[in-house]
Amino acid sequence: MDNSFKTSGFPELDEWGKEILDRQYREYGYPVNQNIALRDFYKWYVDNGLDVVSLNNVGDPFSEGATLLSSHKFEREVLQFFAPLYDFDPDDIWGMVTNSGTDGNNHGIYFGVKYLKSKSDKAPILYVSDEAHYSNMRLADLQNIELRLVPSDAMGFMIPEKFEELLDPTRPCLIVYAIGSTFKGVIDDQDKINAIIAKYPEMPVYRHLDAALFGGYLPFTKHRGIISRNKMHYDSISVSGHKFFGMDEPAGIFLTTKTVFESQTSYNIPYLNDNMKMISCSRSALSVLKFWWLIKKVGYDKWAQQAEQMLENTKYLQKSLESIGYLCWTNELSNTVFLTRPPRIMVAKYALPIEYEERFGGDLAHIVVMQHVTKERIDAFVEDLRIHIIPEKQQEVNERTLKAIKAQNLKRFF
Numbered sequence: 260m261d262n263s264f265k266t267s268g269f270p271e272l273d274e275w276g277k278e279i280l281d282r283q284y285r286e287y288g289y290p291v292n293q294n295i296a297l298r299d300f301y302k303w304y305v306d307n308g309l310d311v312v313s314l315n316n317v318g319d320p321f322s323e324g325a326t327l328l329s330s331h332k333f334e335r336e337v338l339q340f341f342a343p344l345y346d347f348d349p350d351d352i353w354g355m356v357t358n359s360g361t362d363g364n365n366h367g368i369y370f371g372v373k374y375l376k377s378k379s380d381k382a383p384i385l386y387v388s389d390e391a392h393y394s395n396m397r398l399a400d401l402q403n404i405e406l407r408l409v410p411s412d413a414m415g416f417m418i419p420e421k422f423e424e425l426l427d428p429t430r431p432c433l434i435v436y437a438i439g440s441t442f443k444g445v446i447d448d449q450d451k452i453n454a455i456i457a458k459y460p461e462m463p464v465y466r467h468l469d470a471a472l473f474g475g476y477l478p479f480t481k482h483r484g485i486i487s488r489n490k491m492h493y494d495s496i497s498v499s500g501h502k503f504f505g506m507d508e509p510a511g512i513f514l515t516t517k518t519v520f521e522s523q524t525s526y527n528i529p530y531l532n533d534n535m536k537m538i539s540c541s542r543s544a545l546s547v548l549k550f551w552w553l554i555k556k557v558g559y560d561k562w563a564q565q566a567e568q569m570l571e572n573t574k575y576l577q578k579s580l581e582s583i584g585y586l587c588w589t590n591e592l593s594n595t596v597f598l599t600r601p602p603r604i605m606v607a608k609y610a611l612p613i614e615y616e617e618r619f620g621g622d623l624a625h626i627v628v629m630q631h632v633t634k635e636r637i638d639a640f641v642e643d644l645r646i647h648i649i650p651e652k653q654q655e656v657n658e659r660t661l662k663a664i665k666a667q668n669l670k671r672f673f
């Protein structure tokens with residue numbers, strides 16, 4: 260790769276480019292698929308001179324936009340591909356290709372607040388587990404609504420009893436489910452929490468699924484019921500495009516129903532021929548084209564294979580770590596393995612996010628097994644870890660961790 264690297268004329272940029280290519284496949288800590296299949300797209304795009312056009316998907320993808328230079332048609336097709344995967348009624352969707360998972364959460368929470376305000380004069384409360392992605396807490400702050408953080412158990416599940424204690428049934432309930440929490444990769448138990456919500460039929464409710472990572476692969480497995488709107492009756496979902504699907508830059512999808520969309524504040528914007536209900540004005544047309552391309556070139560069958568392979572590799576990583584006596588944990592249907600924190604050199608080399616958790620004896624880190632984390636790379640990683648472990652130190656860590664675990668009644672996975 261190095262010899263064929265073409266110079267830009269800017270040495271510092273070339274240096275950066277080479278470094279990035281060297282690091283790419285050591286990125287094990289963040290949930291981003293590094294197997295990108297967009298080269299043919301870029302070639303088609305540049306070869307045909309489209310690279311001189313400034314495209315923009317300003318406006319609602321479902322209404323006739325004012326500009327000539329959008330890819331709205333392809334945006335609708337992307338959404339129509341995904342709608343049935345989450346069991347939305349194809350005739351009853353509204354959505355868009357977003358800037359990111361956070362952008363989708365932003366719309367989910369904003370739309371949720373407005374929807375609930377259309378049902379009740381009382382201010383809604385947002386409930387989310389303390390293991391969920393921080394964007395949900397940030398976005399509650401942005402909406403200036405009351406946030407009730409529901410404590411999670413050691414494996415990361417929102418605790419139903421705590422939710423019930425915190426629930427104020429006299430006020431509208433905006434609940435965000437973590438469909439894959441950030442650090443421990445846990446899927447909130449929607450059935451249990453929904454059963455509590457069902458005790459208060461008078462309480463207006465809006466459910467948003469934060470499914471940034473897991474919402475990518477679950478639809479392709481036999482566990483797709485977890486993100487089925489028919490089964491779980493949620494109102495909106497956000498999924499990242501660059502996590503599972505192999506987009507090469509931040510993107511995502513947001514889906515909701517027409518009912519929710521129609522309950523939003525209307526701002527009639529004549530110069531866009533539009534009734535603008537979403538937050539962003541200009542949006543990327545190029546990322547829509549790339550997403551559409553991936554659907555055509557990778558598509559359902561390959562994504563299904565990748566989903567299966569990823570979950571198999573996750574088990575393989577867990578077994579490999581256990582085979583060298585290394586303590587680690589994985590939640591069901593998760594591709595995230597969390598482990599006692601490896602030596603600093605390993606944390607830096609593989610970009611492993613860190614956490615501190617008394618319930619596991621202290622220092623932790625995690626690995627997210629995306630498509631590029633193959634069995635060969637797992638073998639190399641585990642060998643690298645093994646040679647960096649100082650046996651006496653590790654034994655001390657293991658004893659402390661096991662003692663901390665024993666002190667609790669962890670029903671699951673032990």
Ligand SMILES: *Cc1c(COP(=O)(O)O)cnc(C)c1O
Nearest residue numbers: 359360361392439469471472499
């Ligand atoms: C990654 C992630 C987010 C943030 O998504 P971005 O696409 O990075 O904005 C939100 N929630 C969960 C559960 C995530 O895993």
